Amino acid sequence: MYFLNDVEKKYLLSHLHRVTRKVGVTDELRGWSWFEEPLKPYYDITLPMYIICGKYCSTSRDVYLRYVQKEPGEPSPRMVFGQTIHSLVASTFNSFLDTTNPPLESEDPRLQQVSEFVEAEAKAAILKQKSQQPYATERDILHTSLPFLVEHRISGELLGLSGLLSIDALDYLHGILFDLKVGKKKDFYRLYCTGYALVFESIYEVPVDVGCTVYIDFRNDRLFISKDLFHISDNLRSWWVEERDHKMELVSTSEDPGKPRTCPESCSYYNTCR
């Protein structure tokens, strides 16, 4: 799930690393500059990451309903399925890192394919590392063949985020922050990795330059995985700050931003607005 294939590795080494070294990131847009503009939050309000990065509602009325009207909304089947995949991937990975048993088999063949895929990748990585490092300890083998912090809990309060956040995965050997999405590609999904990178930088004061959105989809009931690898650039960082400030302002002024012309039926507020 979080291992790059040969083409992705080439893209990372021959293109992305060059771009990150050449173009870089402005210091004031690094998370460690959280105490000054533009990263310093204007408002005494905290919001979760999914609210800041989510752009499912083009007028952000979902933010108004959730944080001004205090309406919880109804999770759609797509959202519930996405959460199940997230916990399945995390628990399967962590069973290798904790040397415990993997989760029980699922009756849903789609979930079964996901856990089999994660298990197969992890086993192959461990065996490959063992075959190349005859004198390494078991712990060293594990932490270099699966170099991932999975579901890493971190506080985003310095940047105005609420609660403890959970980063899907961080590859600490190659400096890549991963975010898992179930379904089709959307441009704003890059905001999630960007937000988590800013939070990581605000706490640990180490740069995170590369993000990767991992897309899980099913075509003819067959698991399909693709990746969007990108530089967490100044533009993305500024876009994240704009979204955060816009949504905080919306909550602070308590004004109803109105409805767009059309709404996706999968929106958790569809029955409230339509």
Ligand code: SF4
């Ligand atoms: S139903 Fe429409 S207006 Fe209401 S929150 Fe969803 S997308 Fe926005």
